Amino acid sequence: MTNTQTIQFPADTLELVHKIIxxxxxxxxxxxxxxxxxxxxxxxxxxxxxVMDYVASLLNIKPIEVYExxxxxxxxxLEPVGEHVIEYxxxxxxxxxxxxxxxxxxxxxxxxxxxxxxxxxxxxxxEVECLAACGWGPVFQIREKYYMxxxxxxxxxxxxELSK
Amino acid sequence: MKILxxxxxxxxxxxIDVFRKHGGYSALEKALKTMSPDEVTEEVKKSGLRGRGxxxxxxxxxxxxxxxxxxxxxxxxCNADESEPGTFKDHYLMMxxxxxxxxxxxxxxxxxxxxxxxxxxRGELMYVIxxxxxxxxxxxxxxxxxxxxxxxxxxxxxxxxxxxGAYICGEETALLESLEGKRGNPRNKPPFPAVKGLWxxxxxVNNVESIAATSWIVxxxxxxxxKLGVGRSTGTKLISVSGHVRKPGVYEIPLGITVEDFIxxxxxxxxxxxxxxxxxVVAGGSSVPILPAELILTTAAxxxxxxxxxxxxxxxxxxxxxxxxxxxxxxxxxxxxxxxxLTFGRFYHHESCGQCSPCREGxxxxxxxLYRIEHGQGRQEDIDLLVDVxxxxxxxxxxxxxxxxxxxxxxxxxxxxxxxxxxxxxxEKATQPGAVFMREGASWTL
Ligand SMILES: Cc1cc2nc3c(=O)[nH]c(=O)nc-3n(C[C@H](O)[C@H](O)[C@H](O)COP(=O)(O)O)c2cc1C
Ligand code: SF4
Ligand code: FES
Numbered sequence: 212m213t214n215t216q217t218i219q220f221p222a223d224t225l226e227l228v229h230k231i232i233x234x235x236x237x238x239x240x241x242x243x244x245x246x247x248x249x250x251x252x253x254x255x256x257x258x259x260x261x262v263m264d265y266v267a268s269l270l271n272i273k274p275i276e277v278y279e280x281x282x283x284x285x286x287x288x289l290e291p292v293g294e295h296v297i298e299y300x301x302x303x304x305x306x307x308x309x310x311x312x313x314x315x316x317x318x319x320x321x322x323x324x325x326x327x328x329x330x331x332x333x334x335x336x337x338e339v340e341c342l343a344a345c346g347w348g349p350v351f352q353i354r355e356k357y358y359m360x361x362x363x364x365x366x367x368x369x370x371x372e373l374s375k
Numbered sequence: 376m377k378i379l380x381x382x383x384x385x386x387x388x389x390x391i392d393v394f395r396k397h398g399g400y401s402a403l404e405k406a407l408k409t410m411s412p413d414e415v416t417e418e419v420k421k422s423g424l425r426g427r428g429x430x431x432x433x434x435x436x437x438x439x440x441x442x443x444x445x446x447x448x449x450x451x452x453c454n455a456d457e458s459e460p461g462t463f464k465d466h467y468l469m470m471x472x473x474x475x476x477x478x479x480x481x482x483x484x485x486x487x488x489x490x491x492x493x494x495x496x497r498g499e500l501m502y503v504i505x506x507x508x509x510x511x512x513x514x515x516x517x518x519x520x521x522x523x524x525x526x527x528x529x530x531x532x533x534x535x536x537x538x539x540g541a542y543i544c545g546e547e548t549a550l551l552e553s554l555e556g557k558r559g560n561p562r563n564k565p566p567f568p569a570v571k572g573l574w575x576x577x578x579x580v581n582n583v584e585s586i587a588a589t590s591w592i593v594x595x596x597x598x599x600x601x602k603l604g605v606g607r608s609t610g611t612k613l614i615s616v617s618g619h620v621r622k623p624g625v626y627e628i629p630l631g632i633t634v635e636d637f638i639x640x641x642x643x644x645x646x647x648x649x650x651x652x653x654x655x656v657v658a659g660g661s662s663v664p665i666l667p668a669e670l671i672l673t674t675a676a677x678x679x680x681x682x683x684x685x686x687x688x689x690x691x692x693x694x695x696x697x698x699x700x701x702x703x704x705x706x707x708x709x710x711x712x713x714x715x716x717l718t719f720g721r722f723y724h725h726e727s728c729g730q731c732s733p734c735r736e737g738x739x740x741x742x743x744x745l746y747r748i749e750h751g752q753g754r755q756e757d758i759d760l761l762v763d764v765x766x767x768x769x770x771x772x773x774x775x776x777x778x779x780x781x782x783x784x785x786x787x788x789x790x791x792x793x794x795x796x797x798x799x800x801x802x803e804k805a806t807q808p809g810a811v812f813m814r815e816g817a818s819w820t821l
Contacts, residue, residue: 234534236448239574241556245539249498276556283558283728284539286498298499302460303661303718304617304704340542340722341460341661342499345702346616346623355501 218265224250228269240270244280248287253354257288285339293328293335295373298352301338304345309362313349316363320370333374376603378591378611379584380627383471389506391513394474400519402590406482407527410593415486419589421597423609428454428545428582429660429700431684434589435597440569441487442577450578451484451492452554453586456538456545458497460661460722461702464613465583467625469496470503473510477533479586481519482593484531487579491532494583495550498537507535542726546774547580549728560728561774584613605631608683612698618705621645634658634680634687635672638705651707654819655790658687659699661719662779664786665712666696668818692786708819711811712794716787717745723780734777737768741784748795751802758795762788 220228228247235242247269251262258281267274281287288296299305299314318324321334328335344350347359358369387393394400406415420435441449453476457465469476476494484492496504511533514520522530536554538544544553548562551573572578588610592600601609608630616623620638622645628637638653639646647653656671657663673679675694680686687698706715724742729735741764744757765781772778788795797812798805805812813820 234532234536236574239555242536242554244556245498245553246537248539249501249537270556272556279558280539280556284498284541286540301718302722303715304461306714306718307618307704307706307710308623339499339540340725341458341462343457343463343466343497345461345463345704346625347463348617352499355505357502 218255218261220250220254220269224254232270241272241276243270244272244277245284248277248281252287256294257290257292259291291328293332295333295353296335296337298337298339298342300340300342300344300348300350302341302345304341305348305350308345308348310349313361313363313366314351317351317366317370320366334370376611376629377627378600378603379468379475379587379613380472380625383468383475388472389474389510391474391510391517391519394472398594399474400478402593403478403481403519404525406485406593407525407529412486412488415482415589415593418592418597419486422588422592422600423597423604423607424585424588424592424600425608425684426582427584427588427612427701429459429662431698434581434585437569437581438487438579440567441579442570443488444577448491448576449487449489450573450576451480451487451489451586452550452573452578452580453480453492453494453583454545454547454550454580455494455496455500455583456542456550457500457583458542458545458726459700459702460719461617461657461704462615462660462700463617464615464625464701466500466503467615468583468587468613469500469507473507474514475587475590476583477507477510477514478590479588480533481514481524481531483579483581483586483589484533485529486589489579490530491534493534493536493554493573495536495538495544495554497544498539501537504535504537511535541728542722543728543774543776546776549774550580551578558728560730561776563773603629605681605683606685608685608698612682612701614682614701614703616644616703616705619648619651619707619710620705621648628682630681630683632682634682637682637703638672644705647705647707651709652819652821653705654708654710654817655706655712657696657702657704657706657783659697660702661704661722661783663697663699664692664695664782665716665790666694666786667790670694670790671696692782693789696786708813708821709809709811711749712787712791713745713749713798713805716784717742717749719783720745720780723776727776727780731772731777733768733771734780737764737777738780740764741780745784748798749805751798751806753795753799753802755796755799757799758788758792761785 263277349361382397425431544559549559553559568578724738765785768781
């Protein structure tokens with residue numbers, strides 16, 4: 212397990228953190244919490260207690276204030292995840308657009324269920340609610356990228372490409 | 376007539392130069408150089424523009440409630456949390472034409488006397504956040520943001536804030552909590568944000584589409600805007616269409632066209648996909664009551680239903696629905712209403728912030744009961760139990776999420792009770808893959 216000493220953003224990210232803090236009035240730096248947690252997760256893949264403590268120290272707030280928030284919002288991974296986290300939308304409109312079949316295919320292809328990670332640590336599948344892309348469904352997201360109008364063939368292509 | 380999306384498919388419209396070539400930032404120049412903030416507010420009032428986030432509250436009136444104590448900053452916060460199932464219009468607009476929103480933000484901030492404004496975007500749309508940030512940087516570079524904009528003496532800083540994945544943060548007070556770096560628990564009202572909002576300062580929260588429309592209103596006048604539409608439903612509306620139509624997508628419609636035209640005309644959805652028939656529609660996002668084919672096309676009184684706030688709600692909840700956020704979900708005869716209702720029930724259970732027990736416990740109960748009905752373990756009395764739980768949530772919570780969770784379940788049972796009963800009585804049939812109940816003699820029965 213890493214400890215706080217070894218957890219440190221690279222210099223350019225640190226600079227960005229300071230810019231973000233400056234978006235808010237003096238003393239309101241806690242507002243930077245969500246943007247900085249996103250940066251932390253991009254850096255370390257998941258929000259370990261050590262990562263959250265580091266974020267607290269950067270913003271000069273208590274660690275509990277970070278835990279409270281990280282556990283409330285579904286985008287933050289509180290357990291280790293694979294290299295590519297596939298978050299598919301399970302809500303009604305995507306199901307109408309053929310989602311159930313496409314997502315079943317995805318699980319079969321990777322040989323894992325929702326919430327699991329492949330043995331090689333390459334893929335994690337998560338189930339999420341509406342991603343605001345309903346008319347372009349079925350849809351999943353991998354990090355910042357949206358994959359829309361999914362079909363079983365498209366899923367094969369995407370996974371094959373990422374498996375290389 | 377298109378107000379928000381006229382140039383949306385022009386290549387390069389996301390850049391400031393192309394946007395300006397197509398008339399972009401003319402409203403900003405007009406407002407800052409020739410109008411006072413109150414004059415801008417006056418035009419927005421005259422336009423009759425109603426909030427596009429779901430509740431339909433008049434935008435100009437909301438602005439006029441903003442408290443203006445001396446020496447206290449005021450804020451404009453744009454609600455781009457867009458998480459209501461069926462709704463993806465703000466995503467579409469921001470992704471394709473970020474400057475349309477940014478110009479509206481500058482004009483609106485000027486009207487409200489805000490010198491710092493935020494656009495709160497759901498965190499999943501990080502790629503859209505990057506698009507917005509790039510466009511904002513272009514504005515700073517050209518002197519359209521920052522100090523002394525266009526020599527007017529007006530200063531404005533504009534920032535984009537990501538959410539973290541929580542539908543409840545679309546509720547305006549939860550959004551403000553979230554923007555303060557906290558959990559998204561809605562606040563008790565009053566005080567309203569107009570008096571005590573972001574960091575306890577007076578704040579206006581408006582939807583992306585509401586704010587984007589203000590530029591056109593400044594350019595053309597509130598009266599011109601009010602000429603579009605029907606009655607108190609003025610202007611145009613972005614409708615997000617998903618489900619079983621030939622052409623899902625986002626359409627900007629003049630309010631007042633008939634629902635029938637909207638579904639069947641080639642200009643809009645292009646009809647139901649080939650070989651299928653319309654069964655039901657959720658007209659305004661997952662929170663509004665579902666209606667069967669007959670009632671969405673015509674009111675109980677037999678009149679053609681229009682795409683307006685008033686016509687869609689004609690008949691109350693007994694036979695009507697709501698325009699809501701304009702998330703228009705179309706279902707053909709292959710749709711199992713019980714399954715669709717289960718996904719909505721699960722959604723609200725997942726998204727309840729947990730502060731009020733009727734919502735926290737009630738959404739859990741509804742999810743559980745819907746699950747067992749859908750999976751062939753339902754009991755006859757479960758159907759009435761669902762109605763009862765929904766009733767007990769409604770009106771008994773801090774924020775409207777409780778109602779939003781109760782309405783879709785109550786409406787599905789109101790209009791499709793036979794389908795729930797079929798699941799309970801014939802679990803062996805209902806749990807077959809793709810099995811759907813066919814109501815005898817219904818217009819959608821093939
Ligand atoms: C549970 C819940 C979710 C909401 N989600 C959104 C949303 O995603 N976007 C939005 O603009 N308004 C949403 N609203 C409505 C806002 O509270 C608020 O009324 C709106 O942002 C005001 O802007 P408008 O008047 O321009 O529509 C939501 C309300 C509730 C109760
Ligand atoms: S109604 Fe539900 S979401 Fe709203 S405050 Fe209460 S528990 Fe939270
Ligand atoms: S329901 Fe899947 S993106 Fe909205």
